[in-house]
Amino acid sequence: MLQVKRQDQITFLRVELLDRIPNLVHAFSTRRGERNDFSLGPANSPNPMVQINRARFAAAIGAAGWPIIKLNQVHSGIVVDVDDTSAAGEAVEGDAAVTNLKGVLLGVQTADCVPVLIADREGRAVAAIHAGWRGTASRIVEAAVRRLTQKFQIDERDLIAAIGPHIGVCCYDVGEEVAAQVNEPDAIVRMPEFEKPHLDLAVANRAQLLRAGIPAQQIETSLLCTKCRADLFHSYRRDGKRMGLMLSVIGIAP
Numbered sequence: 001m002l003q004v005k006r007q008d009q010i011t012f013l014r015v016e017l018l019d020r021i022p023n024l025v026h027a028f029s030t031r032r033g034e035r036n037d038f039s040l041g042p043a044n045s046p047n048p049m050v051q052i053n054r055a056r057f058a059a060a061i062g063a064a065g066w067p068i069i070k071l072n073q074v075h076s077g078i079v080v081d082v083d084d085t086s087a088a089g090e091a092v093e094g095d096a097a098v099t100n101l102k103g104v105l106l107g108v109q110t111a112d113c114v115p116v117l118i119a120d121r122e123g124r125a126v127a128a129i130h131a132g133w134r135g136t137a138s139r140i141v142e143a144a145v146r147r148l149t150q151k152f153q154i155d156e157r158d159l160i161a162a163i164g165p166h167i168g169v170c171c172y173d174v175g176e177e178v179a180a181q182v183n184e185p186d187a188i189v190r191m192p193e194f195e196k197p198h199l200d201l202a203v204a205n206r207a208q209l210l211r212a213g214i215p216a217q218q219i220e221t222s223l224l225c226t227k228c229r230a231d232l233f234h235s236y237r238r239d240g241k242r243m244g245l246m247l248s249v250i251g252i253a254p
Contacts, residue, residue, distance in 0.1 A: 002222050007060040009034050011232075015162040015220045018250075021123045025105070026250040027061040028115060028164040028222075030232045039234065039244030041109040043070040043091055054247065058105060063251060068105045069097055073130050077138030079147045082106065096129040096144040100152055105251040111234040112167040112226050114201045115248035116141055116209075118148065120159055125152040126250045133174065136204045137181040145212035156213030161220070163209075164248050165233055168225030169200035172237070 001016045011032035018026045031038050033053070040054050058066055067088030071080065073095050080092050082099035097106045106128035108115050113132035119125070127144045129135075149156050169189055173196040179188045187204035188197050202221050209219050226233040226246075234244040 002220070002224070006032075008056065010038065010057055010060040012057070012061060013165065013222075015117075017160050017218065017220050018117065018119060018162055021119055021121060021160065023253040024119055024123045024126070024250070025061060025063045025253055026117050026119070026162070027057075028117075028248045029057055029246045031234050031244060031246070032232065036231070037244060040247035041245030043068075043107075043109065057247065058249075061249070063105055063249070063253075066103050066105050066251060068107045068247075068249065069099075071095065071097060071108060071130070073109060075132050075134035077135065077140045077143055079140065079144050081147070081151065095131070095135050096127060096140050096147075098125065098127045098144060098148045098151060100125040100252070102252045103254040105249040107247050107249040109245045109247055110164075110166065110226075111236045111243045111245050112172075114166040114205055115164040115246075116144075116161060116205060117164065117248060117250040118145065118159055118161045118214075119250060120148075120152075120154045122158070123252055125154060126252060128248060128250050131201065131205050133178050133182055133199060133201070136201060136208075137183070139208055141205050141208040142212045145209065145214065149213075157215055159214045160218045161209050161214050163202050163205055163219070163221040165222045165224040165226055165229075165246075166201055167227050167235065167237055168223070169198050169203075171225055171227040172199050172201065173197070174199045
């Protein structure tokens with residue numbers, strides 16, 4: 001179950017399944033700060049307010065002073081091993097990250113794409129994933145689960161996954177070439193009232209989590225649409241290049 005939290009005038013979301021894991025910190029940010037323009041990206045923004053907001057967000061969720069690993073997200077299938085905190089200063093190219101370091105936040109930025117957070121039930125290792133349609137087509141979720149389990153010798157059945165807020169199937173029309181590349185039949189919705197096929201990113205990425213071996217009861221999926229919910233979320237489809245960015249983070253407490 002997705003829970004809305006507010007701390008120090010910052011609204012964020014947490015997932016009950018992940019909250020049960022000892023020593024785990026996680027959150028999906030929203031656009032709600034003092035006003036409805038609270039943005040946490042891009043990570044390399046010269047705007048000092050972005051870095052201030054990121055620090056405030058970390059403090060609000062209980063991770064004050066923790067370095068936030070920066071990814072140069074390129075809509076790829078690249079999974080990054082985070083073995084030190086160097087990427088907290090200089091972004092590393094990739095769209096997912098895994099680590100067992102303590103006191104570090106893995107973070108992915110979104111404004112319609114799917115953020116996926118994963119941890120094992122003992123809180124020994126975590127992953128953060130950014131999956132737009134290209135990342136979904138590249139099966140980045142399956143790649144991240146494979147890296148997490150192999151690198152840290154964790155059984156897939158011990159993983160908990162949360163699919164965060166993203167653009168819903170209601171609003172995500174795509175071209176036939178995109179539908180073909182994603183290649184998840186259950187995630188392609190065709191209806192008489194739709195001029196184009198619609199893509200259900202949650203269904204596609206949940207299918208990948210299941211194929212990777214995570215039990216269905218250990219996957220939580222947000223049904224909130226970032227485009228529809230202008231009160232809560234930034235959205236590229238709705239706001240274009242004027243949009244802000246949300247940040248989804250996960251980390252292990254020292």
